[in-house]
Amino acid sequence: MPALPDAPLPVAALLVAAGRGLRAGSDAPKQYRLLDGQPVLARALWTFLALPAVSHVMVVIGAGDEARYADATATLRDARLHPPTPGGQTRQDSVRLGLEALAASGFDGVVLVHDAARPFASTALIEAAAGAVGPESIAAIPVLPVTDTIKRIDATGTIAETPPRDRLVSVQTPQTFRFGALLAAHRAALAAGQAGFTDDAALMEWAGHPVMTFPGEPANLKLTYPEDFARTGAATAPxxxxxxxxxxxxxxxxxxxxxxxxxxxxxxxxxxxxxxxxxxxxxxxxxxxxxxxxxxxxxxxxxxxxxxxxxxxxxxxxxxxxxxxxxxxxxxxxxxxxxxxxxxxxxxxxxxxxxxxxxxxxxxxxxxxxxxxxxxxxxxxxxxxxxxxxxxxxxxxxxx
CATH class of the missing domain: 3.30.1330.50 (2-C-methyl-D-erythritol 2,4-cyclodiphosphate synthase)
Known part of the structure; x- marks a missing residue:
């Protein structure tokens, strides 16, 4: 592993908003749906733009979503927000294309990869993510302890294993990485025909990099199903x-x-x-x-x-x-x-x-x-x- 400098590195946020999100129960992708009157994507962006330490913000969007993106971000006027870049067929493709766009802009430092469908990440969590990569780590992700018992089943649906719960965690975003290392891992996976990684931590593990963890936030939920929109505190609390x-x-x-x-x-x-x-x-x-x-x-x-x-x-x-x-x-x-x-x-x-x-x-x-x-x-x-x-x-x- 290369030696890491002591001086603070520039921080970029890469928000993945290229998915269709049809499970959320709407004709429009969930990242453009309104949550308490505001687009989900805009809510996610506001928190990153509120932090001076974040010097670059890039959003990867789906094909044909240019007008939706323009409407969702119409009130966001910040020089740090780059023009959106088009994504690919999979999340892995979209992240790689976003990284390539950041590289083309001359960025190098620490990158925070975040799901646009997680609009409730706090500034404290983002600051923790930005500081999680240092002399001891090249990749780090926010996690929560698993409170339910987890079972692994076989092809017939029969329980094959009950893993010890104290070693299990659920994973959130933003996940933080040294920019050059993550971009190199994505390029290597593309060249090797390795696809299907559901998050960047798994790709970095495949590339041979240890991935550290730091505490996530229970409120940092991902909007996936219609009931997720209905149950959020912002939507239901008086x-x-x-x-x-x-x-x-x-x-x-x-x-x-x-x-x-x-x-x-x-x-x-x-x-x-x-x-x-x-x-x-x-x-x-x-x-x-x-x-x-x-x-x-x-x-x-x-x-x-x-x-x-x-x-x-x-x-x-x-x-x-x-x-x-x-x-x-x-x-x-x-x-x-x-x-x-x-x-x-x-x-x-x-x-x-x-x-x-x-x-x-x-x-x-x-x-x-x-x-x-x-x-x-x-x-x-x-x-x-x-x-x-x-x-x-x-x-x-x-x-x-």
């Missing part, structure tokens, strides 16, 4: 309305632009900030975190951490939105007021709405933008800075 508010302010300093709502606006001043200083997205992030009772933006993205220096604030909003969905909730409405004497917000209002909708994973009609001055009073009136106030209305499953 939802309670919550409202959160957010406020942010930044002082002006030297510069030639400001970021507002994810849009770069030319201005005679810049803002003094650790990240990009986007008061609009910071206020919206705090509003969502407040509705969740999960602290504030500084709790999750402390200004003392150098990794957030100059960071794009749409990542903060995407993170907060993904936390709503991870808890089985949904975002109903985002309302934002920007307070400044200048620059003028009106010409940029629709562009800002589009960016916010994409980062939060909602429709543009669920985002309201208003702007006002403070009638030349106070620090905003003296053009010393600008501020933003936000309100987020969400629904969460009722707590006992």
């Amino acid at each position: 939802l309670t309305v919550r409202v959160g508010t957010g406020y942010d302010v930044h002082a002006f300093t030297g510069g030639d632009h400001v970021w507002l709502g994810g849009v770069r606006i030319a201005h005679e001043r810049g803002v003094l900030a650790h990240s990009d200083g986007d008061v609009a997205l910071h206020a919206l992030t705090d509003a969502l975190l407040g509705a969740l009772a999960e602290g504030d933006i500084g709790t999750h993205f402390p200004p003392s951490d150098p990794q957030w220096k100059g960071a794009s604030s749409d990542r903060f909003l995407s993170f907060a939105a993904s936390r709503v969905r991870e808890r089985g909730g949904r975002i109903d409405f985002l309302d934002l007021t920007i307070v400044c004497e200048a620059p003028k917000i009106g010409p940029h209002r629709e562009a800002i709405r589009q960016v916010i909708a994409g980062a939060a994973g909602v429709r543009v009609g669920q985002v309201a933008i208003k702007a006002t001055t403070s009638e030349r009073m106070g620090f905003t009136g003296r053009k010393e800075g600008l501020a933003a106030l936000a309100t987020a209305t969400i629904r969460l499953p009722e707590q006992e």
Whole structure:
């Protein structure tokens, strides 16, 4: 096994969405069905895009699904999301084609292979997967202990063996691999005519690589049958309305632009900030975190951490939105007021709405933008800075 470097490697997510999923009981593939009003594929993507450590996201889609994919991802506007790549006849073919597309883009590092039909993987699980490959491993997969007794039967249906349950696990995704090793294993399997691997861990085992395990999550279920859609907590739990508010302010300093709502606006001043200083997205992030009772933006993205220096604030909003969905909730409405004497917000209002909708994973009609001055009073009136106030209305499953 080659020596692995100590420095963190780039991380890519490869989502497999090329299957037809007909067992789920719909004319459309299950990854494009709506779950609590949102496409399954979009829900799966949001969580990966909420993590700054994930630098590339690739989706493998089925032939003829281009329009479905475009509709499902219409609210996702993130430069890390590559154009989709067409899959093959089998899951194994589709993963290989996705890996080849990533290789063609110049990627090399760690790849997380995930089933698009698992929309409930948490950010914590994805972070664990990204960190599971290191000096001691080249491949790792999330697993759960088996709680049912398992029987192996023969061709006649007679029980042939009862394996010890304490050595059995069920397997989930995302499965994590060194990119070069997984791509080489797929190419070798293709050349050898080895087909039918149901997951990439089995293919890596065939290639001679040890596969480590790490704890999976019971909630990370795969949507396969109609009853899976019916029984998910997001679809069945009563939802309670919550409202959160957010406020942010930044002082002006030297510069030639400001970021507002994810849009770069030319201005005679810049803002003094650790990240990009986007008061609009910071206020919206705090509003969502407040509705969740999960602290504030500084709790999750402390200004003392150098990794957030100059960071794009749409990542903060995407993170907060993904936390709503991870808890089985949904975002109903985002309302934002920007307070400044200048620059003028009106010409940029629709562009800002589009960016916010994409980062939060909602429709543009669920985002309201208003702007006002403070009638030349106070620090905003003296053009010393600008501020933003936000309100987020969400629904969460009722707590006992």
